[in-house]
Amino acid sequence: MKISKEQVKNIAYLARLHLDNDRVELFSRQLSQILDYMEQLSEVDTSNVKPMYSPVEHPTPYREDEAYSEFTREDVLKNAPEEDGEHFIVPKVVS
């Protein structure tokens, strides 16, 4: 599977990443190589196999829908790059 430089740039943008040109070149080569390797799965017959997304075997537990407070607003805001004591602050969304 050949991944073009254009594709790398597009996927990177979907993931909200920007790569410089050298990196695009390198990733395009490496991603093609890695995806080629992954191609080998196509030789496995999985026509009647249910996908396994998790090894968990117990049923997903339910809990009571009860409101409780564990942390303070101050705790939660403490690690924010920018906040005003009540909100997270982000750059303007609409220019």
Added chain:
Amino acid sequence: MDVRKYSGIKIRDMILSGEVKVEEVVNAYLKRIEETEGKIDALLYINKHEAIEIARDMDKNGPDPSKKLWGIPIVIKDVLTTKGIPSTCASKMLENFIPFYDAEVVRRIKEQGGIIIAKSNMDEFAMGSSTENSAFKPTKNPWDLDRVPGGSSGGSAASTAASQSPISIGTDTGGSIRQPAAFCGVIGLKPTYGRVSRFGLIAYGSSLDQAGPITRTVKDAALMLSVIAGKDKKDSTSSPNPVPDYLQEMEKYKDLKSIKIGLPKEYWQEGLDPDIQKKSEEFFRLLKELGAELIEISLPHTKYAVATYYIIVMAEASSNLARYDGVRYGYRTKDAEELIDMYVKTRSEGFGFEVQRRIILGTYVLSAGYYDAYYKKAAQVRRLIRQDFLDAFSNCDVILTPVSPTLPFKLKEKIHDPLTMYLADIFTTPLNLSGLPGISIPVGLGDNLKLPVGLQFIAPPFREDILLGIADRVEGELDPLPEPFGLKS
């Protein structure tokens, strides 16, 4: 006191009997850290003042024999959150992140009187097999300072090998406890998926991640697993199965005469390092002398494990790491005009290259048009890989394999070739895909390179007791490893 001599269990016994104070223990380990850290760079944060303060309090109010870890210093991988102590995941993205809550593993350790003495280095967000992907510094292997300690829990494994603490905690998504334990000559236990709560384990591959102990004795691993295992209402994937007292339960499996050990032919092929091959053959002989029966088994889908694993783990990573957006915590770029620009710059500046590579690949395999061909296909092969193991366990009690096809390699030797690095995870990733427990134990030093050789026992789900029993038995039969050569001054 010479901390190199003691296990965690012994340290606790000495404290309970009044032979030594907790503060002396903590000071002795802090001194050991000071002596060795300049050589191996295993740690990202030393919790000196808090550890001494806690030790003094414990001496004043204790000892409390009901606490399983009373006074034992513990090193925690920096992927687990620790209240009030930086938890960086060895990433620039979380360089200044100070959590306001403890991971459940950490909470349980503290509850039992364990003392968090340091946080250890790792590959950024646990992505890597050499600890060279740390954004801050590479860790060195205590046996040879020019070589890697393995990864991603390379800091924990190197630290424990250097006796900076008797017990550390690592996490294992595709081998990240077992492979560094093998590279550093210590014991590493990856529990069954769901055995240990993942609450506060900063997510990489959520269907694969498990925390577990890295120790210098098997009994210390059993003790630590008894503390950290168990249901947690904050992690719905944590298992409701009761937690045995592993130190007691493992005694049932120490007579190897009734044990049948499967050797999967797909794992024991040409291409293993000659030192590993030779030590393994010696180990097979020992097992037979002890009465174990060794039989050949087959795990036919083994060769697909690496491709399956990397598709799944990168898909999960791309989704999990979407949370780093520069809004609620972590790094934010200094110059952003508007919101999208802020996201892109924050993530491009905050993540290292391996992390970016995996996010991009994960985004690709989940994208419209490719989802079925990659992600769904891998999830199907995953079930076949797990079924191989379940079938094999109808003929044997445990499975024995190498941990890695190679001995610890040199720093920078493989870092520019991601695929080669991924392929070395062939013997460890199948367990994570299947959710099975595995233990890596040192079986000696190689004849040529004098580096530790580790082998892995695998058991059915929730049978850590069998792994620990067998490992404890063979540990008693093998010569103990000398002090790591890189630490001799």
